[in-house]
Amino acid sequence: MEILKDFGVQPILLAAQIINFIILLLVLKRFLYKPIIKVLEERKRRIETSINQSEEIQKRFDESAKKQEEILDKAREEAKNIIENAKEESNILSEQIKTENKQSIENAMKRTQDSLELEKQKMVADAHNQIVTMVASLTEKVVPKTLKEADKEKLIQEAIKEIENEN
Amino acid sequence: MKTNKKEILKIAKKLFSSSFTNQEIDIRKVRKSIQIIKRANKRDVVTILKIYLNLMRTFLAKKTLSIESVDKLHPRYIKSLTNYFERSYKTGLTVQTQLNKALLGGLRISLGDTQWDLSISEKINQIKETVNARHN
Numbered sequence: 569m570e571i572l573k574d575f576g577v578q579p580i581l582l583a584a585q586i587i588n589f590i591i592l593l594l595v596l597k598r599f600l601y602k603p604i605i606k607v608l609e610e611r612k613r614r615i616e617t618s619i620n621q622s623e624e625i626q627k628r629f630d631e632s633a634k635k636q637e638e639i640l641d642k643a644r645e646e647a648k649n650i651i652e653n654a655k656e657e658s659n660i661l662s663e664q665i666k667t668e669n670k671q672s673i674e675n676a677m678k679r680t681q682d683s684l685e686l687e688k689q690k691m692v693a694d695a696h697n698q699i700v701t702m703v704a705s706l707t708e709k710v711v712p713k714t715l716k717e718a719d720k721e722k723l724i725q726e727a728i729k730e731i732e733n734e735n
Numbered sequence: 736m737k738t739n740k741k742e743i744l745k746i747a748k749k750l751f752s753s754s755f756t757n758q759e760i761d762i763r764k765v766r767k768s769i770q771i772i773k774r775a776n777k778r779d780v781v782t783i784l785k786i787y788l789n790l791m792r793t794f795l796a797k798k799t800l801s802i803e804s805v806d807k808l809h810p811r812y813i814k815s816l817t818n819y820f821e822r823s824y825k826t827g828l829t830v831q832t833q834l835n836k837a838l839l840g841g842l843r844i845s846l847g848d849t850q851w852d853l854s855i856s857e858k859i860n861q862i863k864e865t866v867n868a869r870h871n
């Protein structure tokens with residue numbers, strides 16, 4: 569007790585201070601600490617939720633970006649295929665056109681040749697007919713001058729004989 | 736009333752067949768037929784007359800032997816041909832001779848619708864056609 573006196577500690581005051589402190593502690597705990605802690609907890613919860621949400625969003629965004637990339641890759645692939653097909657088809661078409669043109673030219677040449685051949689045959693036939701007509705015409709002119717009376721008589725007799733034999 | 740074509744033809748044929756005696760044209764019967772035609776309906780007279788005349792022409796053509804030659808034919812040839820055709824067709828024929836230089840030689844004979852062309856010009860034509868046909 570002397571020690572306490574030497575240090576200037578008064579036991580009753582100390583006890584009263586301790587009791588005050590305990591009371592203050594209890595009051596603070598009830599009216600201050602609990603609400604603050606509650607608020608802090610709430611805040612923590614909200615922060616956690618917010619973090620989770622942003623993680624979720626980021627995850628979805630990543631997924632979306634990935635899908636987009638996949639779609640783009642697919643589209644690029646399809647475009648490449650379309651271009652290749654178009655090239656192939658244009659090659660085939662160009663070959664076809666070349667073949668058709670060649671065939672068409674050959675056909676036209678054949679038709680021209682046939683036409684010329686026909687024309688040639690026609691000319692030959694016409695020339696032949698003209699020659700025959702000329703020969704017949706000349707014969708008709710020459711015969712009256714060369715036929716003798718005896719020949720004329722003979723012709724008439726042969727004509728009469730022919731009629732009688734026919735019937 | 737206008738008579739129809741069939742009736743007109745029938746009338747003309749009947750009048751034609753009644754214009755004969757012993758298969759020869761009887762001029763009196765022909766005159767009688769003409770009188771009958773004149774008495775027919777005015778619209779039909781011309782038609783009946785045309786048909787009657789055509790029938791007459793055809794009959795006469797069958798009875799006419801036409802002989803064409805380049806020069807005047809000797810009577811013995813004419814007689815020979817007339818006898819031959821009268822025998823063949825068992826009827827009398829009227830002979831007509833004609834000169835035709837286009838024949839060049841030989842004869843051309845016609846009796847009704849039938850013709851016998853034994854002229855040189857016809858022979859030349861036949862040769863011409865044969866040669867052309869072979870070549871074409």
